[in-house]
Amino acid sequence: MVTETVMSNPDGMKALGAAIAVGLTGFSSAYAEREIATAAIGAMAENEGLFGKGLIFVVIPETIVIFGLVVALMML
Amino acid sequence: MLKAKQMTRAVIVGHKDFFEDTVDALHRTNLFQIEDFIEDEESDLKIGKPFESGKEASKKLVKIRSIASLLGVKDTAAKKQATEAVCSQLDGCLDTLDDDLAAFIEKKSALEAQLKEIGTEKREILPFINIDIDLDLYRGYDSLAVFAGHVKDDIGPAISQITSAYEIFHDQQHGTMVLFVAKERSEEVNEVLSRFSFKELKIPEASGVPSLLLADIEKNEADVIKKIESIDSDIENLKAKYAELILASNEMLSVEVQKSDAPLRVATTKSSFLIDGWLPSESYDKLVNVVNNATNGHVLISTQEIRKEDENDVPVEYDNSKIVSPLQAIMDLYGRPKYKEIDPSSLIFITFPLLYGMILGDLGYGLILLSIAVVIKKLVYSDAIKRLMDVLIYCQIATLFFGLIYGEFLGFPLAGHHGTPGLIPGFEEIPLFVSPFAGEVVAYPIHRVDLVMTFMALTILVGIIHINFGFLVGFINEKMNHGFTEAMLCKGSWFIIELGIVLVVLGYLGMLPIAVGAALFIIGVLMLFKGEGVKGPLELPSLLSNPLSYTRIIAVALSHMAIASTINVIAFTMIWEFGSPIGVMTIFAILLFVFGHAFNTILSIIAPGLHSLRLQYVEFFGKFYEGGGRIYDPFGYIRKYTEEK
Numbered sequence: 001m002v003t004e005t006v007m008s009n010p011d012g013m014k015a016l017g018a019a020i021a022v023g024l025t026g027f028s029s030a031y032a033e034r035e036i037a038t039a040a041i042g043a044m045a046e047n048e049g050l051f052g053k054g055l056i057f058v059v060i061p062e063t064i065v066i067f068g069l070v071v072a073l074m075m076l
Numbered sequence: 077m078l079k080a081k082q083m084t085r086a087v088i089v090g091h092k093d094f095f096e097d098t099v100d101a102l103h104r105t106n107l108f109q110i111e112d113f114i115e116d117e118e119s120d121l122k123i124g125k126p127f128e129s130g131k132e133a134s135k136k137l138v139k140i141r142s143i144a145s146l147l148g149v150k151d152t153a154a155k156k157q158a159t160e161a162v163c164s165q166l167d168g169c170l171d172t173l174d175d176d177l178a179a180f181i182e183k184k185s186a187l188e189a190q191l192k193e194i195g196t197e198k199r200e201i202l203p204f205i206n207i208d209i210d211l212d213l214y215r216g217y218d219s220l221a222v223f224a225g226h227v228k229d230d231i232g233p234a235i236s237q238i239t240s241a242y243e244i245f246h247d248q249q250h251g252t253m254v255l256f257v258a259k260e261r262s263e264e265v266n267e268v269l270s271r272f273s274f275k276e277l278k279i280p281e282a283s284g285v286p287s288l289l290l291a292d293i294e295k296n297e298a299d300v301i302k303k304i305e306s307i308d309s310d311i312e313n314l315k316a317k318y319a320e321l322i323l324a325s326n327e328m329l330s331v332e333v334q335k336s337d338a339p340l341r342v343a344t345t346k347s348s349f350l351i352d353g354w355l356p357s358e359s360y361d362k363l364v365n366v367v368n369n370a371t372n373g374h375v376l377i378s379t380q381e382i383r384k385e386d387e388n389d390v391p392v393e394y395d396n397s398k399i400v401s402p403l404q405a406i407m408d409l410y411g412r413p414k415y416k417e418i419d420p421s422s423l424i425f426i427t428f429p430l431l432y433g434m435i436l437g438d439l440g441y442g443l444i445l446l447s448i449a450v451v452i453k454k455l456v457y458s459d460a461i462k463r464l465m466d467v468l469i470y471c472q473i474a475t476l477f478f479g480l481i482y483g484e485f486l487g488f489p490l491a492g493h494h495g496t497p498g499l500i501p502g503f504e505e506i507p508l509f510v511s512p513f514a515g516e517v518v519a520y521p522i523h524r525v526d527l528v529m530t531f532m533a534l535t536i537l538v539g540i541i542h543i544n545f546g547f548l549v550g551f552i553n554e555k556m557n558h559g560f561t562e563a564m565l566c567k568g569s570w571f572i573i574e575l576g577i578v579l580v581v582l583g584y585l586g587m588l589p590i591a592v593g594a595a596l597f598i599i600g601v602l603m604l605f606k607g608e609g610v611k612g613p614l615e616l617p618s619l620l621s622n623p624l625s626y627t628r629i630i631a632v633a634l635s636h637m638a639i640a641s642t643i644n645v646i647a648f649t650m651i652w653e654f655g656s657p658i659g660v661m662t663i664f665a666i667l668l669f670v671f672g673h674a675f676n677t678i679l680s681i682i683a684p685g686l687h688s689l690r691l692q693y694v695e696f697f698g699k700f701y702e703g704g705g706r707i708y709d710p711f712g713y714i715r716k717y718t719e720e721k
Contacts, residue, residue, distance in 0.1 A: 052410035052693065059690045063621060066628045073528055 025068025106712025130336020433474025483521020487640025539626030565607030
């Protein structure tokens with residue numbers, strides 16, 4: 001019943017699309033950040049002065065989820 | 077303001093008779109950064125030897141530092157003391173203090189060892205506590221074997237099958253069993269016991285009834301603990317009495333050792349010395365004066381030209397006003413500017429708090445964080461934390477400004493909105509105009525949730541301005557260091573590319589031929605290729621991704637607002653509603669409100685702070701900033717606890 005409503009109602013499809021956009025990009029950002037943050041923390045353990053640079057590298061993939069959010073907001 | 081302080085390379089040459097006076101003067105001014113001398117086998121110049129005066133000081137310093145660590149003396153605010161007074165006081169009491177402390181520590185560790193022994197004894201006796209037999213009766217038999225330990229079940233019936241000549245004591249509480257049996261049967265009994273998974277216990281050496289013994293041991297233990305406590309309080313008294321002296325003498329001796337070790341960084345010959353180093357140009361005359369006064373003009377100071385290839389070695393000291401200086405902490409986190417580079421501290425002084433405020437923009441959180449920052453700044457002693465608090469205060473000022481524009485207080489709207497009343501009774505939002513994006517109506521106060529599309533466009537615009545500002549700074553940087561042509565190719569080309577894109581869009585709208593824009597775009601790309609190589613055109617997609625990245629301003633803001641308003645809804649609609657009778661639920665609602673917003677307050681430092689920081693570091697600095705300059709670290713000491721007369 002619920003599925004039918006979602007499939008027949010364009011708003012439902014939009015909402016699903018938006019959810020997928022945010023969900024998948026969120027996951028990808030997190031996955032990319034995980035890899036980078038591990039390396040960055042390792043580097044920081046050796047040299048604390050790398051905090052600034054490490055932070056930058058870690059937050060670079062953050063943009064992916066922002067793109068996802070932009071797409072989602074435009075869809076809705 | 078936008079440049080690092082101008083530095084001068086100076087060389088100080090003189091006879092060794094004046095070496096110590098010169099070093100003393102340099103240390104006092106705290107201006108001259110000594111360039112470490114690297115010895116060369118073939119050269120006649122050798123690394124100097126430490127001054128004799130330092131030997132005694134370094135011995136004392138070792139002693140004082142060990143005392144400080146044993147006493148646990150921490151850096152605190154204290155009144156400055158005159159070095160002479162510290163010196164004479166220290167000579168009088170260092171040895172006695174050291175001996176007293178050593179005696180206390182020795183006594184304490186002996187008592188601690190004793191306490192450990194008592195603990196072991198206690199543990200051994202505890203299993204026997206409910207068996208009322210003198211411990212002497214456990215040993216010294218010719219014909220009896222004694223088994224003491226833990227067994228799982230009652231072993232009486234099993235033993236009685238072997239022999240009737242036995243006696244058993246069993247303590248149910250501790251699971252301890254003591255069995256006396258004739259010696260000749262001991263082997264068979266052993267076998268039975270192993271079937272019952274018998275674990276042998278050591279019979280305590282002491283003599284007497286266990287319960288009485290335990291009482292004695294416990295009394296003894298309490299005595300020892302009391303003694304340790306009394307020694308601890310003695311040590312605490314020592315600390316209270318000598319803490320200020322220890323801090324002051326640690327500082328004074330550190331200074332002396334630092335001075336006496338200076339020759340290790342300096343070139344010397346048999347009878348002369350040569351100190352090479354850097355200082356801010358503005359302080360050159362002051363240094364010359366001080367050194368000349370200290371040595372009666374017997375030492376020669378001269379400046380040296382800074383060669384192009386030495387520019388990376390020039391130490392960099394910020395030259396910012398007092399208001400901007402807290403942002404230097406943010407700069408140092410990334411890397412200090414190079415000597416010939418624009419120092420962007422004063423630029424991020426504006427942009428960092430501005431973007432932070434745009435994201436947070438809530439009067440309630442702004443006021444809470446502002447008061448927290450002011451209180452911490454008053455309470456803490458560390459300069460680094462004070463500077464960070466200053467940055468936080470700047471950010472909160474921007475937050476309050478945007479809070480007024482957005483009209484929000486802890487997630488509650490100040491003005492009435494769509495029929496729901498706001499926090500201020502009678503204050504209704506005033507519609508201003510219809511935004512060109514998605515037909516959203518802009519009103520005062522600006523309600524962000526209703527203006528998502530407009531805000532997305534606006535934040536992208538903020539991004540484009542910010543990024544182009546970055547290109548402009550990059551252009552100036554390049555022009556200063558490599559001339560106009562290089563600046564035009566590396567940074568100016570970006571403006572041409574952007575103009576090309578704008579013209580292509582206008583062409584697409586039919587306002588002028590597309591070819592004009594396309595040609596400009598291609599010219600820009602070719603210039604960029606010439607300036608930066610392949611790396612340049614590869615960066616082209618960032619023209620799209622960077623401005624889009626600024627939409628995080630509204631994205632993070634929305635999530636932050638959502639948390640705040642969810643807390644409000646749960647507390648004051650779902651748990652307890654205004655106007656309904658006050659009861660237990662009211663307390664719950666208030667608790668949730670307080671804890672929820674406390675949590676969100678912490679988030680409001682982290683999320684907007686980190687995202688605003690990222691926009692500075694990645695999007696803005698990426699356009700012009702290199703960093704990695706050498707930090708100016710003059711030879712000297714900033715005294716906190718002592719002063720020289």
